[in-house]
Amino acid sequence: MKKAYISAFIAVSVLSAGSASAATVVASGNVNVEQPQVPGASARRTKAGNTSFEAKYRKVYALLQNDGKLRGKIKSVARDYGIDPMHIVGAIVGEHTYNVDAYDRLQTYYVKAVSYLSSKLQFSYEGEDIADFVKRPQFSECAAKTGSYDLWSCREAVWEQSFRGKTVDGTSYPDDRFSATFFQPFYAGQTFGIGQLNPLTALQMSDEVNKVSGLPKLDVGDPNAVYKTIMDPDLTLPYVAATLKTSIDAYKRIAGFDISANPGLTATLYNVxxxxxxxxxxxxxNERRSATGEPEKVPEENYYGWLVNDRLAELKALF
Known part of the structure; x- marks a missing residue:
């Protein structure tokens, strides 16, 4: 991967608000001079659709440009969660450029939401419902977790450690993500709605969205309500914002980097x-580097976030 720590990405140390520890503010811009390689799967999907990444970008850009109500919703939700609207815009643009095509009108997302919810959905694997699966003793360490983010993050970690790619109690589990195994009742690899959220992410963000936006908490036992939430633009945007805010908070609290001024980095984390x-x-x-006298490593964008930063001036002009 070709890199250069260019001047647009100069980091400076400042005191984080309300804290005695220093956070490194990461300015807007890309670490990589050239865009990191786009995964083959994304390229194949785009080619199969007889389109291009640029055409898909232009399509989602047109959706944002032509729909003042959508822009208004984005600004309002961003304000509620204390983030720049460009973080939400970056997530939407990245998803619809590299993963799915945007619809021409926001109304189509509402219509699709209704069409997908005509049947009873279930979160399960090989006939075992997720609500029963997480009662297994391997998940006992998660019992003390009270918030939805900590609870489902713990369960995801247990899946990775104890079930992924293993045979447990006679059942062979795939070497795949927790969300891909249990939370895809339609077909493999799908995410839905303008934010392209997966159900596991929505479940993680449920408490935060309930607290900030007042939306009802999600219940894993009601997959239809979960899917309605991630597919309805009026419901899903707060979940997109909460997901992005969680990434910003995590990097500041854990790694000591304030990435709130860099939508390409939050878009990258939204993607991965x-x-x-x-x-x-x-x-x-960075602790290892510090011990050996090496320069600090700053967060860097992937191909998805690189595009967001590269087009940021054009996207900001819409708002």
Whole structure:
């Protein structure tokens, strides 16, 4: 991967609000001069659709440009969660450029939401409902977790450690993500709605969204309500914002980096997930570097976040 720590990405140390410890503010811009390589799967999907990444970007840009109500919703939700609207815009643009095509009108997302909820959904694997699965003794360490984010993050970690790619009690579990195994009742790899959230992420963010936006808490036993939430634009945008805010908070609290001025980094984390684990990994790397006299490693964007930062001036002009 070709990199250069260019002037647009100068980090300066400041005191984080209300804290005695220093956080390193990461300015806007890309670490990589050239865009990191786009995964083959994304390229194949785009080619199969007889389109291009640029065409898909232009399509989602047009949706944002032509729909003042959508822009208004984004600004309002961003204000509620104390983040720049560009973080939400970056997540939407990245998803619809590299993963799915945008619809021409916001109304289509409402229509699709209704069409997908005509049947009873279930979160399960090989006939075992997720609500029963997480009662297994391997998940006992999660019992003390009270918040939805900590609870489902703990369960995801137990899956990775104790079930992923293993045979347990006679059942062979796939070497795949927790969300892909239990939370995809339609078909493999799907996410839905303008924010392209997966159900596990929505469940993690349920308490925060309830607290900030007043939306009802999600119940894993009611998959239809979960899917309605991630597919309805009026309901899903707070979940997108909460997910992005969680990444910003994790990097500041754990790794000591304030990424709130860099939508490309939050878009990257929105794409790859597990912000806390990645923040801890970055912290460990920098502790190692400090001990050996090496320069500090700053967070960097992937191909998805690179595009967001590269087009940021154009996207900001819409708002």
């Amino acid at each position: 997930g597990n912000p806390e684990a990645r923040a801890y990994a970055l912290k460990a790397e």
